[in-house]
Amino acid sequence: MQKKLILDIINNSYEHYTAREIYDYCKRLSPNISLGTVYRNLNILEENFLITRIKMPNSIDRYDKVEKKHAHFICIKCNKITDLEEFDENYCNKFKKVNNYKVLNYEINFKGICNNCVEKEYQ
Amino acid sequence: MQKKLILDIINNSYEHYTAREIYDYCKRLSPNISLGTVYRNLNILEENFLITRIKMPNSIDRYDKVEKKHAHFICIKCNKITDLEEFDENYCNKFKKVNNYKVLNYEINFKGICNNCVEKEYQ
DNA sequence: TCCTTATTAGTAATGATTACTATTAAGAGT
DNA sequence: ACTCTTAATAGTAATCATTACTAATAAGGA
Numbered sequence: 129m130q131k132k133l134i135l136d137i138i139n140n141s142y143e144h145y146t147a148r149e150i151y152d153y154c155k156r157l158s159p160n161i162s163l164g165t166v167y168r169n170l171n172i173l174e175e176n177f178l179i180t181r182i183k184m185p186n187s188i189d190r191y192d193k194v195e196k197k198h199a200h201f202i203c204i205k206c207n208k209i210t211d212l213e214e215f216d217e218n219y220c221n222k223f224k225k226v227n228n229y230k231v232l233n234y235e236i237n238f239k240g241i242c243n244n245c246v247e248k249e250y251q
Numbered sequence: 252m253q254k255k256l257i258l259d260i261i262n263n264s265y266e267h268y269t270a271r272e273i274y275d276y277c278k279r280l281s282p283n284i285s286l287g288t289v290y291r292n293l294n295i296l297e298e299n300f301l302i303t304r305i306k307m308p309n310s311i312d313r314y315d316k317v318e319k320k321h322a323h324f325i326c327i328k329c330n331k332i333t334d335l336e337e338f339d340e341n342y343c344n345k346f347k348k349v350n351n352y353k354v355l356n357y358e359i360n361f362k363g364i365c366n367n368c369v370e371k372e373y374q
Numbered sequence: 375t376c377c378t379t380a381t382t383a384g385t386a387a388t389g390a391t392t393a394c395t396a397t398t399a400a401g402a403g404t
Numbered sequence: 405a406c407t408c409t410t411a412a413t414a415g416t417a418a419t420c421a422t423t424a425c426t427a428a429t430a431a432g433g434a
Contacts, residue, residue, distance in 0.1 A: 130413075147390080162414040167391060169412095183306030188390065201352050212349060223361065226335060229324050231363040238346065240354040253382075270421080285383040290422060292381095311421060 130154070130161055131169045138179050144190040144209045177233060182209065185239055197221075199236035205245040212238070253277070253284055254292045261302050267313040267332045300356060305332065308362055320344075323358070326365035333365065 137153050138145065145153070151166045170191060173179045182190040182200060187207055199215035202208070215236060224231050260276050261268065268276070274289045293314060296302045305313040305323060310330055322338035325331070338359060347354050 160414065162416090164392080164394095164415075165413060171392095181308070185304070199349075201349060201354075204355070210352075214350075223359070226322075226324060226361050227337075229333075229361065229363055229365060230369055231324075231361045232327070233363070234359070234361040236346070236357070236359050238349055238352065238354045238357040240352055240356070242352060246353055283383065285385090287384075287423080287425095288382060294423095 130158065130165050131172065133158060133161075134166060134169050135173055135178060138173075138191055139193045139195070142211075144182055144192050146188055146190055150191065180233070180235070182235075182237075199238065201238045201240065201242070203242035203245055204239050205241055208242055208244075210242065253281065253288050254295065256281060256284075257289060257292050258296055258301060261296075261314055262316045262318070265334075267305055267315050269311055269313050273314065303356070303358070305358075305360075307332075322361065324361045324363065324365070326368055327362050328364055328368040331365055331367075335361070 133154055134150060137150055143149075147167055147170055148163075150170070151161070151163050154161045154166060170179070170181075174181050174191075177194060180192045180194050182192055182202075184190060184207060185202060185204055190209065196213075197217045197220045199212040199220070201210040201212055203210075220234070220236065223234050223236075256277055257273060260273055266272075270289055270293055271286075273293070274284070274286050277284045277289060293302070293304075297304050297314075300317060303315045303317050305315055305325075307313060307330060308325060308327055313332065319336075320340045320343045322335040322343070324333040324335055326333075343357070343359065346357050346359075
């Protein structure tokens with residue numbers, strides 16, 4: 129089952145991989161896997177809220193595990209994603225009641241310039 | 252100047268247009284405008300924080316004005332975007348101080364099923 | 375008027391994602 | 405074990421939103 133392979137890769141990493149990166153990773157373990165299979169399963173996993181898609185400001189989508197809900201800080205210079213743990217499950221769950229909409233998921237993304245890139249600016 | 256035309260269309264509407272929709276709109280007022288020009292200016296406007304890009308869960312990007320900062324509720328069934336005014340500037344600005352990152356923009360997106368689509372589910 | 379730079383229209387190219395199809399795997403029921 | 409039905413897959417082709425490119429035009433300063 130390729131779906132479990134893909135889910136495990138995402139769940140067992142602290143990186144935020146692209147579909148292509150997940151595909152490359154899968155190929156080491158299951159050399160015949162197809163890129164279409166990766167995309168199909170990523171979509172299914174997301175629809176079932178087993179993974180989260182991160183829409184990047186200037187680049188292609190990346191994927192994240194859903195456990196330990198958190199917010200992201202995304203650097204618009206280097207595209208690095210930083211997990212913001214202080215926006216944890218307790219904090220974020222406050223958002224779940226919005227008007228009377230049926231909220232299934234939510235994302236909080238900050239965009240700016242990371243400390244590393246700020247330093248470079250003044251050199 | 253096509254840039255001002257594009258900015259005005261976004262600022263003077265309550266819709267959240269796609270690039271193609273903005274292009275169609277522009278053509279009525281400036282028939283020779285090119286789709287490439289629309290994309291280029293949308294990117295420039297976003298880089299200067301004069302508009303906001305909304306990354307849709309299952310579809311292409313849409314654009315929003317930046318005035319009156321608010322959160323979005325996006326229906327995963329019909330893709331309708333609802334502005335959540337209760338997450339207004341005062342509320343959202345609390346988020347601006349995150350660790351010591353230089354936050355330039357942020358987005359709060361809720362995803363779920365809108366009341367209209369929930370009703371359809373039970374029919 | 376000359377020069378430099380910015381913007382544009384039009385089109386071509388890119389590339390991430392999806393669609394498609396024939397094949398294989400999985401599972402349920404006898 | 406065997407048949408039937410359904411689901412998942414590999415491989416490839418097609419799509420289409422976005423970007424890149426180029427020659428032409430516009431803008432603006434000295």
